[in-house]
Amino acid sequence: MFVGLVNGKPLASIVSAGLSKFGKREGLYARELFAEAVKEAFDRCPRLEPKRDVKAMFVGHMGEAYEHQGHMGAAAADWAGLLNVPATRTEAACASSGVALLSGVYAVLSGLADVVLVGGVEKMTHRSTAEVTEFLAMASDYPFEQWHGITFPGLYALMATAHMHTYGTTETQLAHVAVKNHYHGSLNPKAQMQKEITLEAALASRVVASPLKLYDCSLITDGASCLILTKPELARRFTDQPVHIIGAGQASDSIGLYERQSLTSLRATRLAAQKAYEMAQITPDDVDVAEVHDCFTIAEIIAYEDLAFCGAGEGGKLAETGETRLGGRLPVNTSGGLKAKGHPVGATGTAQAYEIYLQLTGQAERRQVKGARVGLTHNVGGSGATATVHIYRSEA
Amino acid sequence: MFVGLVNGKPLASIVSAGLSKFGKREGLYARELFAEAVKEAFDRCPRLEPKRDVKAMFVGHMGEAYEHQGHMGAAAADWAGLLNVPATRTEAACASSGVALLSGVYAVLSGLADVVLVGGVEKMTHRSTAEVTEFLAMASDYPFEQWHGITFPGLYALMATAHMHTYGTTETQLAHVAVKNHYHGSLNPKAQMQKEITLEAALASRVVASPLKLYDCSLITDGASCLILTKPELARRFTDQPVHIIGAGQASDSIGLYERQSLTSLRATRLAAQKAYEMAQITPDDVDVAEVHDCFTIAEIIAYEDLAFCGAGEGGKLAETGETRLGGRLPVNTSGGLKAKGHPVGATGTAQAYEIYLQLTGQAERRQVKGARVGLTHNVGGSGATATVHIYRSEA
Numbered sequence: 103m104f105v106g107l108v109n110g111k112p113l114a115s116i117v118s119a120g121l122s123k124f125g126k127r128e129g130l131y132a133r134e135l136f137a138e139a140v141k142e143a144f145d146r147c148p149r150l151e152p153k154r155d156v157k158a159m160f161v162g163h164m165g166e167a168y169e170h171q172g173h174m175g176a177a178a179a180d181w182a183g184l185l186n187v188p189a190t191r192t193e194a195a196c197a198s199s200g201v202a203l204l205s206g207v208y209a210v211l212s213g214l215a216d217v218v219l220v221g222g223v224e225k226m227t228h229r230s231t232a233e234v235t236e237f238l239a240m241a242s243d244y245p246f247e248q249w250h251g252i253t254f255p256g257l258y259a260l261m262a263t264a265h266m267h268t269y270g271t272t273e274t275q276l277a278h279v280a281v282k283n284h285y286h287g288s289l290n291p292k293a294q295m296q297k298e299i300t301l302e303a304a305l306a307s308r309v310v311a312s313p314l315k316l317y318d319c320s321l322i323t324d325g326a327s328c329l330i331l332t333k334p335e336l337a338r339r340f341t342d343q344p345v346h347i348i349g350a351g352q353a354s355d356s357i358g359l360y361e362r363q364s365l366t367s368l369r370a371t372r373l374a375a376q377k378a379y380e381m382a383q384i385t386p387d388d389v390d391v392a393e394v395h396d397c398f399t400i401a402e403i404i405a406y407e408d409l410a411f412c413g414a415g416e417g418g419k420l421a422e423t424g425e426t427r428l429g430g431r432l433p434v435n436t437s438g439g440l441k442a443k444g445h446p447v448g449a450t451g452t453a454q455a456y457e458i459y460l461q462l463t464g465q466a467e468r469r470q471v472k473g474a475r476v477g478l479t480h481n482v483g484g485s486g487a488t489a490t491v492h493i494y495r496s497e498a
Numbered sequence: 499m500f501v502g503l504v505n506g507k508p509l510a511s512i513v514s515a516g517l518s519k520f521g522k523r524e525g526l527y528a529r530e531l532f533a534e535a536v537k538e539a540f541d542r543c544p545r546l547e548p549k550r551d552v553k554a555m556f557v558g559h560m561g562e563a564y565e566h567q568g569h570m571g572a573a574a575a576d577w578a579g580l581l582n583v584p585a586t587r588t589e590a591a592c593a594s595s596g597v598a599l600l601s602g603v604y605a606v607l608s609g610l611a612d613v614v615l616v617g618g619v620e621k622m623t624h625r626s627t628a629e630v631t632e633f634l635a636m637a638s639d640y641p642f643e644q645w646h647g648i649t650f651p652g653l654y655a656l657m658a659t660a661h662m663h664t665y666g667t668t669e670t671q672l673a674h675v676a677v678k679n680h681y682h683g684s685l686n687p688k689a690q691m692q693k694e695i696t697l698e699a700a701l702a703s704r705v706v707a708s709p710l711k712l713y714d715c716s717l718i719t720d721g722a723s724c725l726i727l728t729k730p731e732l733a734r735r736f737t738d739q740p741v742h743i744i745g746a747g748q749a750s751d752s753i754g755l756y757e758r759q760s761l762t763s764l765r766a767t768r769l770a771a772q773k774a775y776e777m778a779q780i781t782p783d784d785v786d787v788a789e790v791h792d793c794f795t796i797a798e799i800i801a802y803e804d805l806a807f808c809g810a811g812e813g814g815k816l817a818e819t820g821e822t823r824l825g826g827r828l829p830v831n832t833s834g835g836l837k838a839k840g841h842p843v844g845a846t847g848t849a850q851a852y853e854i855y856l857q858l859t860g861q862a863e864r865r866q867v868k869g870a871r872v873g874l875t876h877n878v879g880g881s882g883a884t885a886t887v888h889i890y891r892s893e894a
Contacts (some may be wrong), residue, residue, distance in 0.1 A: 113610075131641065166562065166589075170644060172636040173591045175884035177748040182756070186769060188748035189884070190597040193587040195569045201586040206703075211608035214509075214746075245527065248566060262603075350610075352584035354572040363577075373582060432772055473750040486584070487572035 109136035112346035112382075114210040116335035116494070117454075118147035118458040120221075123443035125294040127324035132169055132225040133181040139221060139326040139338060139449075140182040146329060149340050150217070157215035157332075159189040160206045162222030163448040167237045169225055178223065187219075191449075195241030195399060199327065200221055200462035200490030202480030203481035204352050206331050216336060221328030222453070223479070224446035234322050239449070241484040243324040255311035255319060255398070257485045258357055262400035264311050264365035268415065271403065273313055277304035279399035280317040282427045283435050287362025287442025289428075289469040294323050294444035313321030318399040323444030327453035343463045345477075349382030349493035351375060357487040366415075368486035375480070375491045376435035379410075382493040386410040389432060390474040390495075391461045393454035395482035396439040405480055406434075409491070428469055436469045437463065451490065462496035507889040508742035509777075510606040511733035512890070514543035514726040515848075515855040516617075520840035521690040528565055528621040529852055532557070535617060535722040535845075536578040543726060545736050548579060548612070552726075553611035553615035555585040556602045557596025558618030562682040565851060567771045583615075589844075591637030592793060594618055595723065596847030596877030596886030600748050615723030618849070630718050634843070637880040639754035650714060651707035651794070653755055653881045658709050658796035660761035664811065667799065669709055671814035673700035674762035676713040677793035678823045678829050681885060683838025683863040685824075690719050690840035700821050714795040719840030723849035739859045741873075745778030745889035751784065754885040762811075764882035767804035771876070774887040777807075782806040785828060785889075786870040787857045789850035790877035801876055802830070805887070822863055826843040832857065832865045847877035847886065858892035 105315035120142030122135045128281035144152055159182075161176040170179065175189035192202040199222025226234055239253045245259070263270045280303050287293035299317060303329035309318035331341070337344035351374035356362060363369060377383065386409060394409065396402035411432060412420045420426060426434035436458035437443045440450060460466040477494040516538030518531045540548055553577075559570040566571065571585035588598040595618025602616035622630055634647045643653070661667045677697050678764040683689035703712035726736070733740035747770035752758060759765060775781065782805060790805065792798035799813035808816045808827060809866060816822060822830040833839045833853035836846060854873035873890040 132518045139592070164568065166636050169640055170636055171640045172560065172589060172878050173638075173753055173883055175590055175597075176879070177639070177753045180752050184750075186765065188597075188600075188770075189590075190601060190748075191589045191748045193568060194571055194585075195591060200583075201571075206586075208608040208610065209603070211610065212604040213607060214604065234713040240562050240566055242569075244565055244567045251578060280665060298583070352581075352586075353582050354575045354585045355582060356576050357569055357573045369582065374584075379521050379528055483572070484569050 103414050112334040112348055114207045114331045114348060115334045115342040115344040115346050115446055116329050116459050117337050117344050118143045119456045120328050121456045122326040123290055123292050124323050124325040124446065126263060128226045131224045132174065133177045134223065135225060135324060135326040135350050135367055136178045136223040137181040139328045143328050143330055147340055150330065155217045156187055156219050157217055157467065158209050159184065159187055159219045160189050160202035162202040162451055163191050164193055164195060164198045164224055165237045165365050168229055169438050172415060187457050194488040195483030196447045196481030197451055197481040197488040197490055200447040202454055203350060203492060204490055207347060208245040210331050212335055216332060218331045219328055220452055222449040222451060223326035224448040225324045226322050226446060227324050237417060243420050246358040246360055255314055258398040258400055259311035259314045260359065261365050261404065263386055265400060265404065267284065268366050271382060273305060276318050276399040277301050277311065278421040278439055279396060279402045280304045283441035284437040284468060285397060286428060286436050287438025287450055290443055293438040293442055294321050295442040309376035314398055318396045320440035320445040323446040325444060325446035325449045327456050329452055329455055343495055345459050345462045347492055348495050349378035351377030352448065352490045355487050357484060359485050367403060368408055368489060370486050370489035371405065371480065371482065374489045375492045378491040384476060384493065388476050389478045390476050391436060391458065391471045392432065392434050392478040393437060393457050394434055396435055397442050397445060401482065433471050436471060438468065453479060454479040455492065458494050461492055505686050508730040508744055509746060510603045510727045510784050511730045511740040512725050512855050513728055513733050513736040514539045516724050517688055517849055517852045518722040520719050520721040522623045528570065529573045531621060531720060531722040532574040532617065532619040533577040535724045543736055546726065549558065551613045552580055552583055552615050553613055554605050555580065555583055555615045556598035557585060557587050558598040558847055559587050560589055560591060560594045560620055561633045564625055565757045569639055569890035570699050574611050576771050577782055589881035592843045592886040593847055593879030593884040593886055594844040597748060599848055599851060600746050600886055601887060603743060603746055606729055614618045614727045614730055615724055616727060616848055617722065618845040618847060619634060620844040621720045622718050622842060623720050623761035626651065627718065628859050631742050639845045642754040642756055651710055654794040654796055655707035655710045656755060657800065661833045662797060664762050667814035669701060671817050672714050672795040674817040675792060675798045676700045676837055679772040679792060679835040679837035681796065682824060682865060683834025686834050686839055689834040690717050691838040692883055709795055716793045716836035716841040721840060721842035721845045721849065723845045723852050725848055725851055741855050741858045742891050743888055744891045745774035747773030748886045749856050753880060755881050764800060764878065764885060766806055766882050767801065767878065768874065770887040771805050774889050778889040780872060781891065784872050785852065785874045786872050788828065788830050788869045789833060789853050790830055790872040790876040792831055792837050793841060797878065803878060804834050829867050832862065832867060850875040850877060854890050858890055
């Protein structure tokens with residue numbers, strides 16, 4: 103939580119962004135995927151001279167276990183053609199690049215680094231599902247959770263069960279989230295899954311951790327993402343279409359689910375959202391398009407509530423109405439989300455920002471939200487021990 | 499590298515600091531060690547109301563493998579009594595808390611977080627030496643180094659060999675670094691090793707990776723460290739003895755040694771130092787006391803040269819003269835350094851700053867450098883893919 107409002111003025115501006123193709127990317131190292139995302143960002147921004155202009159980097163990367171490779175900041179800098187640029191890896195589980203983004207915002211605001219590259223990367227699919235499940239579990243509490251054998255599908259299943267018990271949320275409502283996000287993914291050429299699914303197929307898919315089924319779970323994905331940030335007053339030096347970051351919030355909570363006040367709401371999301379809305383001086387009604395952290399379908403429903411897109415307990419109904427589908431009142435996860443675009447964990451936070459960048463600059467093609475001016479991203483680490491919320495505004 | 503000088507004005511001020519006892523700390527988790535360091539920092543600063551005042555945290559932590567525990571930012575925040583405070587783990591190998599410190603400086607300068615806690619932690623001694631060696635190796639290049647079986651003693655042995663070949667540096671000069679740092683450690687009640695060693699014992703110790711012997715290597719250590727930063731104009735609200743950070747530099751280099759321009763100098767250190775000196779508007783001659791990254795004795799000798807405490811190739815001779823010993827012209831590693839105080843890798847960067855904080859506030863007891871006003875810390879990640887340099891000034 104921050105002190106001091108910034109009165110709706112931009113904190114920093116995005117002048118370019120890049121995203122690798124998401125999916126199974128055989129034969130590549132994480133650093134090579136990162137370079138693919140960076141190349142798009144540099145290509146989009148011909149006025150940038152990367153070696154001259156980029157003064158600092160923050161790279162979200164969740165797990166050194168996948169490639170037996172730590173120190174990803176320096177490795178990513180080198181492969182991105184930015185040898186010697188200060189590069190820091192940030193990690194907050196699946197919010198690793200959400201916190202990279204905020205660290206980059208701090209750096210820009212500090213006055214010490216005019217242009218900052220933030221991003222994230224993960225290479226996962228070369229490991230077995232059992233290995234990936236174990237590596238992901240390292241983001242939960244070792245003595246109080248992992249040691250007892252619970253993994254993330256189980257933790258989110260506990261939240262889903264509590265939500266159903268408290269509010270009457272149904273498996274069908276969860277499935278609606280999956281169907282919507284697969285539809286959006288079918289419109290995104292970089293998504294891992296580009297095919298629609300039916301409600302029936304979602305409901306008939308095999309149980310992973312009851313009540314969560316296969317189609318309630320996000321994907322194991324290779325991918326990378328990045329953004330180029332600068333001071334708002336310098337943005338037009340680099341682009342005619344900057345996207346301004348006008349609110350930012352981050353909060354933590356207990357790493358173990360057992361210590362939480364509630365299983366049906368993430369306090370970290372609520373605190374981060376409150377700060378971001380305050381800073382941006384907007385209300386949830388002002389948001390035109392949002393990318394939220396749908397690592398499981400229940401997580402998107404809880405996010406609707408914690409971001410105040412609806413009241414507590416109303417997330418399941420909101421999923422059913424279609425209002426969060428393209429063409430609805432507030433399209434959510436137009437990229438396909440973690441569910442269909444894919445979830446290369448360290449890359450997810452800035453990949454969400456990439457989608458909002460496309461939407462607010464009118465470059466989202468078949469999934470463009472018409473007239474979108476205000477966007478929001480919401481990135482969660484673990485079962486909610488970290489959350490970041492960022493709010494964006496186009497200039498037009 | 500930064501643009502824009504800050505003209506010798508403080509970037510941020512340290513108003514308190516804490517350090518756990520270093521050594522073999524059986525039966526504790528990293529988060530508990532971190533809480534021990536934080537408790538000291540809070541106890542030293544009774545005017546701080548932690549839950550009210552601390553607005554962000556950056557926690558250096560190198561390896562999730564040791565405790566099968568990622569997401570250390572949130573875990574550390576909770577155990578430090580700072581539940582819900584935004585907490586980001588930073589990682590840059592053994593410079594993980596050097597980069598946490600700079601990230602905290604950015605946050606303070608951003609205007610969004612008045613008071614920021616930065617620190618680091620590692621719990622290592624419960625794993626076997628073979629495991630620790632493997633986990634540490636994850637900070638080197640997987641495809642080009644680890645895969646071939648080389649680990650850090652071997653990488654630094656290559657640098658030592660090159661330095662000997664190029665400049666005539668001797669094994670005896672390396673041993674002088676060990677003897678000095680063990681002497682300093684003998685004066686530090688928190689050091690892992692508190693006994694002096696002789697030059698003969700150092701030279702007779704068993705070979706680890708020729709020419710490096712046991713006493714050329716730093717220790718495997720459990721420990722944690724932290725600092726409380728604020729804006730210079732707020733410092734006196736919290737303490738009568740602030741220490742100001744007046745220069746900061748960070749740079750990267752190739753993660754693999756094979757790609758470097760030189761094996762006898764770390765370009766990342768040189769770039770980081772150049773920036774920090776420029777920003778602080780001081781020269782190396784102005785430094786009264788320094789903590790440098792002596793993960794191996796050769797690393798301290800190279801650091802002397804890269805920090806311009808002496809010319810290229812003169813580091814071995816400087817080690818011999820005694821000028822860097824307590825009582826000498828420029829005491830280096832008065833804490834005992836990584837060599838004798840210990841090297842809990844994620845904690846090292848801010849542990850170095852802790853020592854400088856004690857020195858510049860006259861609290862270093864038996865190892866006090868009389869009249870010390872300007873201090874410097876130098877933290878290296880891996881074989882030099884990351885380096886940070888910070889410069890500090892007392893107020894008096």
